Amino acid sequence: MKEIALHLLDIVQNSVRAGASHVDIRFLLGADGVLEMGVKDDGCGMSAELLDRVRSPFTTTRTTRKVGLGIPLLMQNAMQTGGRVDIQSKEGEGTDIAAFFVTGSIDCLPLGDLASTMASIIMGSPDKPEFALRCVSPAGEMSFSTETIRPVLEGVSLAEPGVVQWIKESLEEEIEPIFGGIMK
Amino acid sequence: MKTLAELEAIRKATLSRINLRTDEKSETTRVVIGMATCGIAAGARPVMLSFMDEIEKRHLSHVQISQTGCIGMCRLEPMVDVILPGKEKVTYVHVKPEMVPRIVAEHIVNGRPVEEYTIGAAEKN
Numbered sequence: 001m002k003e004i005a006l007h008l009l010d011i012v013q014n015s016v017r018a019g020a021s022h023v024d025i026r027f028l029l030g031a032d033g034v035l036e037m038g039v040k041d042d043g044c045g046m047s048a049e050l051l052d053r054v055r056s057p058f059t060t061t062r063t064t065r066k067v068g069l070g071i072p073l074l075m076q077n078a079m080q081t082g083g084r085v086d087i088q089s090k091e092g093e094g095t096d097i098a099a100f101f102v103t104g105s106i107d108c109l110p111l112g113d114l115a116s117t118m119a120s121i122i123m124g125s126p127d128k129p130e131f132a133l134r135c136v137s138p139a140g141e142m143s144f145s146t147e148t149i150r151p152v153l154e155g156v157s158l159a160e161p162g163v164v165q166w167i168k169e170s171l172e173e174e175i176e177p178i179f180g181g182i183m184k
Numbered sequence: 185m186k187t188l189a190e191l192e193a194i195r196k197a198t199l200s201r202i203n204l205r206t207d208e209k210s211e212t213t214r215v216v217i218g219m220a221t222c223g224i225a226a227g228a229r230p231v232m233l234s235f236m237d238e239i240e241k242r243h244l245s246h247v248q249i250s251q252t253g254c255i256g257m258c259r260l261e262p263m264v265d266v267i268l269p270g271k272e273k274v275t276y277v278h279v280k281p282e283m284v285p286r287i288v289a290e291h292i293v294n295g296r297p298v299e300e301y302t303i304g305a306a307e308k309n
Contacts, residue, residue, distance in 0.1 A: 156202075161237075163198070
């Protein structure tokens with residue numbers, strides 16, 4: 001992956017497939033330059049046994065193939081900066097995955113186009129789950145949620161191109177002042 | 185600044201177009217983009233947003249974009265299937281955003297697949 005935002009697009013699919021009804025996404029940049037990318041969902045969660053082997057590329061829940069590279073690739077890119085990936089999960093309750101990136105490291109990926117990623121995520125799953133995004137850095141913070149715009153759109157799908165465009169542009173405006181320094 | 189009032193205007197415009205769609209009884213054309221780990225890493229996100237841009241620009245309300253997982257041909261990603269109503273599925277491979285306007289104009293609007301971008305052409309070489 002060339003951007004941290006692309007890892008988000010990939011990892012969120014796990015929450016969608018876990019049948020989540022709410023997915024909370026967070027990007028928290030501390031004064032120490034460590035960026036946390038977190039995805040918390042209320043999907044089906046994982047058993048202790050599955051959680052134990054979920055970091056392996058040879059673990060996947062799909063039945064068509066025996067490999068799954070989403071989490072291993074995320075771990076590789078977090079760990080090569082000196083960061084890590086934490087995964088907490090409970091069967092029947094949900095999963096919280098957090099990747100930590102040391103943004104000062106020469107090996108750290110740029111955050112990338114988070115607005116495009118959110119637009120793609122919402123376009124791919126317009127009806128369920130509800131997605132929320134919160135971005136925090138020393139420069140400021142913002143939050144966004146599909147739940148707040150759904151009532152305005154009454155009767156119109158979030159996947160309509162005009163709506164997706166609006167979401168993308170409005171997020172671009174709000175994210176730039178917060179993460180401007182680490183996006184490229 | 186993007187406002188909710190703008191979103192409300194988008195909703196109204198979209199609704200009137202949707203009504204038009206049901207009046208015409210036109211059937212849906214489907215664009216399916218591979219968005220698993222392999223597709224995303226190969227550049228599927230900008231491809232999907234290019235399709236969205238192009239469809240919005242041309243007001244093609246009968247086109248539906250959706251995502252799919254990995255179908256096992258990761259080396260050919262980004263892959264896009266275009267399914268016109270009543271026609272066979274056409275699979276495009278190694279799709280780049282620059283290729284999207286041509287696929288939309290020639291295939292989706294005019295019904296002639298862009299042969300040189302298809303999986304058939306790629307596998308011949």
